[in-house]
Amino acid sequence: MVGASSRFIVLEGPDGAGKTTYVKLLAQKLRHAGFKVITAREPSDGPIGREIRRRLKTGDTDGIGEMFLQDREWHMNNVVLPALRKGYVVVMDRYWPSSIAYRRFNHTPPEKVYAQIRKYPEPRIIVLDAPVEVLLERVGRRSDGNFFDKREVIETVRQEYLMLAEKHGFPVVRTDRWPSEVFRDIVAHVEVLS
Numbered sequence: 003m004v005g006a007s008s009r010f011i012v013l014e015g016p017d018g019a020g021k022t023t024y025v026k027l028l029a030q031k032l033r034h035a036g037f038k039v040i041t042a043r044e045p046s047d048g049p050i051g052r053e054i055r056r057r058l059k060t061g062d063t064d065g066i067g068e069m070f071l072q073d074r075e076w077h078m079n080n081v082v083l084p085a086l087r088k089g090y091v092v093v094m095d096r097y098w099p100s101s102i103a104y105r106r107f108n109h110t111p112p113e114k115v116y117a118q119i120r121k122y123p124e125p126r127i128i129v130l131d132a133p134v135e136v137l138l139e140r141v142g143r144r145s146d147g148n149f150f151d152k153r154e155v156i157e158t159v160r161q162e163y164l165m166l167a168e169k170h171g172f173p174v175v176r177t178d179r180w181p182s183e184v185f186r187d188i189v190a191h192v193e194v195l196s
């Protein structure tokens with residue numbers, strides 16, 4: 003990797019962990035603190051990311067592993083790196099740990115994932131976590147679920163995230179608590195706010 007960037011912040015975790023919720027709150031807090039901020043997500047809102055989202059809805063996942071990598075390339079070069087260069091803080095929903103945690107289901111070769119991210123700055127990655135029953139209850143409330151929103155996937159992926167956190171030293175924040183407590187703990191891991 004080309005060095006760490008404290009202005010590049012990633013929230014990770016299984017579906018239903020709270021990434022979307024806390025990406026928004028964190029971006030708000032950073033803006034109030036005077037930073038220029040963009041929020042971003044993977045799969046991205048670019049052409050490949052939109053196609054991935056469409057396929058995740060229909061369950062047509064053949065060849066999707068390569069598409070996650072192509073989308074990451076597009077998104078980093080067209081959205082994330084230009085924003086970091088202009089001095090923005092980037093708060094992102096998912097990054098390479100998603101490729102690894104879901105690898106049994108998305109068919110993305112881990113060696114390709116690691117080879118690709120070496121080119122990019124290393125973000126602050128925070129893993130959000132909750133018990134499987136809580137995650138299932140939360141995704142079950144959604145009308146816009148996807149192909150991976152099922153017990154077998156969520157159980158496996160949650161364990162993968164906990165192993166990744168252990169291996170790489172990512173902080174893990176439990177989200178089956180009051181949102182204000184969860185948010186305080188997330189903020190404590192964001193260097194630019196300390």
Ligand SMILES: Nc1ncnc2c1ncn2[C@@H]1O[C@H](COP(=O)(O)OP(=O)(O)O)[C@@H](O)[C@H]1O
Nearest residue numbers: 017018019020021022023140177179180181184
């Ligand atoms: N601390 C919390 N307590 C209770 N519900 C929460 C908490 N954090 C998030 N939620 C709820 O859980 C659901 C899933 O959160 P979301 O941010 O969409 O997760 P993700 O983006 O990780 O799939 C949402 O309905 C959200 O309002």
Ligand SMILES: Cc1cn([C@H]2C[C@H](O)[C@@H](COP(=O)(O)OP(=O)(O)O)O2)c(=O)[nH]c1=O
Nearest residue numbers: 017044045070096097100101104108148150
């Ligand atoms: C970024 C990425 C996501 N995924 C999976 C994880 C999620 O289940 C899915 C993306 O959907 P998700 O983040 O849940 O999007 P939304 O909340 O908008 O529905 O793609 C991978 O398998 N590999 C990856 O590299």
